[in-house]
Amino acid sequence: MSDPSFTFEMALTFGVVAVVVLLFLSDRLRVDVVAVLAMLSLPFLGLIPPRETFQGLASNAVVSIIAVIIMGRGLDHTGIISRTVRPIMRLAGGRKRRIVLIFSVTVAIISSFMQNIGAAALFLPAIQRLSRQAAIPISQMLMPIGFAAILGGTVTLVGSSPLIMLNDLLRPYDLAPFNLFSVTPAGLLLMGGGILFFMLFMGWVLPKSKDGEVREQVDPLHFYPELNTLREMVYPADARNALRVMDLCDVYNIHVVALREREESGVLLPPDREMHIPPGAVCAAYGTEEKFAELANDLGFTVREPRELAREFSSDLAGVAEGVVSPHSAFLGKTLAQVRFRHSHRLAPLALSRGEEVHYTGLGRMVLRPGDTLLMHGAWESFKAMRPKRDVLFVQSLDFEVLHPRKALAAVSCFALATLLVIFSGLPLSVSLMTGALGMVLTGVLTMEEAYRGVDWRTVFLLAGLIPLGVAMQRTGAAAWLASSLLGLAGQPPDWLFFFLLGLISTVLTLVVSNVGAAVLLVPLAVDMATGLGMDPRLAALVVALAASNSFMLPTHQVNALYMGPGGYRAADFMKAGAPLSLAFLVLLTLYAVAVS
Known part of the structure; x- marks a missing residue:
């Protein structure tokens, strides 16, 4: 397999990516402003057609996030989420580590059977209320729980988009498909390792609370x-x-x-x-x-x-x-x-x-x-x-949200309708979820103004601005060139190095392209290379799909983007906690791949 030729358009694309990452880490501009700047620069540089500049705002991912946030606010508005987390509070006893542990495990389990952004958005209002009541800085809670939601997506074949599409990507190669729980051993290892990481190093890797962040009632x-x-x-x-x-x-x-x-x-x-x-x-x-x-x-x-x-x-x-x-x-x-x-x-x-x-x-x-x-x-x-x-x-400040328990049945019905549409209708995720969100407005669970106020528009524009950059990486061939070049440098690597490089490249591409884009680009390449090296091509494809969830170092993953604003995080905070966790993720994934190969 010959490497694609390096072009001027690839150089421009890598330049935009480098500037975006540097601006993220420098904190000179808000991350959503940086994302919009990147989005607008692409048509000026000729990297995407002008008519596709704002395609991110209409993307399935962004609309789905808006809908899930609205439904989460509706469920919280009726007190359902508060009643759900009350037993967790009693079990945790108000201690920070125990609260983070129990919430992390709960969110991870839920996200293993639904899109992790859905689980993260549903629990966000409850975590914010819990932070106020227990006088625990929310910056000490959201990041571990958000990362657990991402890791939970590795436990089953329906937990994340790359795993959902994995069998489709393998079909042209006549390889045996994976079943729902084929990935569970690896997923449990990664999820457990990630949660344990924060239990051990929470005090070192999480940002310190800011003055006034916790206003004790x-x-x-x-x-x-x-x-x-x-x-x-x-x-x-x-x-x-x-x-x-x-x-x-x-x-x-x-x-x-x-x-x-x-x-x-x-x-x-x-x-x-x-x-x-x-x-x-x-x-x-x-x-x-x-x-x-x-x-x-x-x-x-x-x-x-x-x-x-x-x-x-x-x-x-x-x-x-x-x-x-x-x-x-x-x-x-x-x-x-x-x-x-x-x-x-x-x-x-x-x-x-x-x-x-x-x-x-x-x-x-x-x-x-x-x-x-x-x-x-x-x-x-x-x-x-x-x-x-x-x-x-x-x-005192009366910043308590007025709850309406009498609307609980309507809220649950709308959420159940959206869930059933996702599972059985075959409609796009955004259409199914927005149906549930609109149902909450029509049934009076929320007013339209409350729905608008519930959406974190920084998250929306951050993701909408980065999606065209991922498209440019794929369209110019920059992503394919990067992947094939890095793998080509390895020559005839031993098993552990091959699997580690696959995971590393998938991680890098996930941060700048998207987890789906990384899987689409790398799975065919990984299958071909594994076959040529005499290794298991199914296992190589699985490593790529799992590593596509290793997106902790930048706020480019949907869950990270969602929690960035409420948690008051900077891009550097994600790098500080995400870099060692990503390395631990790759080590555990490599050990698993070597053990079962």
Whole structure:
């Protein structure tokens, strides 16, 4: 097989690639700006036709990413992902390494049966929320989990695009096809090695947290010692005392924030102060352990940790916040009872701070003044509805997303529809996934504005700008020349060197062309060379397809591009963590190939 001749167009293409990599590593320009510059330079240099300049924006990969991000946001918007990861949180116990390990394994397993970008996008909102709640820098979490998603794509034959098309590439050579789990031993070795790498070297290869990256959520209750305990209370079914919500507040300093009158009735969050608490009712309240014990002794309440009303008090749905009465508030000169605060705003006032004094009881009778600080409990949706009126200026940032659990069934149905279309319809991946994303808008899971806000447009333009560069590498013959030249230098290599070089070349081409482009170019070349050297051509093709997932050193892989913005990563961060991991990947892949050859 003769090497293709080196041409001026190849030199130009290699020049563009070199400039792009240098600009990525220098951090002088944003990576998406660099990608757009590369995209626009190609038609000026005559490397691609002008009409194909923006083909990346309409590519199957980019549209699929947009659709998966929207569906992931929809699933998170309904609280489904939060409920899914809650058991993982309990198992991890808030420790960083354990959280990263459990999430990495979970995402890797899921990505072994679906496109890894899908698994990565679905878990992104949950990881971001978890980072805030556990006060763990997100830059310490996203990269290991994203790399695990890429590695998970090596475990089955449907985990990544190169493996999916591997049998088609082998068909002209009359070689036996691979089955679904033929690659599993190698994939498990690579996946396990990658996850172990981060467990051992996480502190050295991951970027240090930036100032202000983790904004630890300060619990306002810390400053209100008489409200430091949340308990669920059951009023005895045979009780005869007529109780109102305000009685518990004014007499016992127990502030009821939720009430379910009967087992079959809904939960009132919050109940009005004048509302009666019937026998057998379940309510949730803030107070102190001493006051709860006094209440139980006097009135027979059963006091326990939240159980039946626990869902209403999930930090994803509700919480406590402080607000200052503004100088132009409509509340000035009025009492909370007069403005019917609980009824009108669906928020329960717990305390009022005025000057050096904090008032816990008699709140409904106090005339509000400018500068009064109210401590309130309610659903985040209620806080969000109140904020635009500016009657109360909130002290802390209310950056909680309002969840809509009632739309959970619609979100799951849309995601299931998209998944079924991917598996059974034969339609392009982008069409199937965008159908599910549009379904979430049409069913009211998301508004169109929320869908637009959910997309990381830096990711979109980064990938859209690099796709034409990959096309130029193939069209000018630069990729084929590079592959054949490097393999030609090896002469008659031993088995281990041949497999290592195949993996290395596939890795390099994956970073600048695409994993699919690397497989299409290299599999035929690898089969021919392996046959000529008396080696197993199927194994050589498998090494190429697996090494096409070894794309950790630059943010050119879809998962890396997706996580780059939210994680606050630079291209140099990927090089620092990705270079040693890529080397470990190649060593493990070579050892596997030699062992089974």
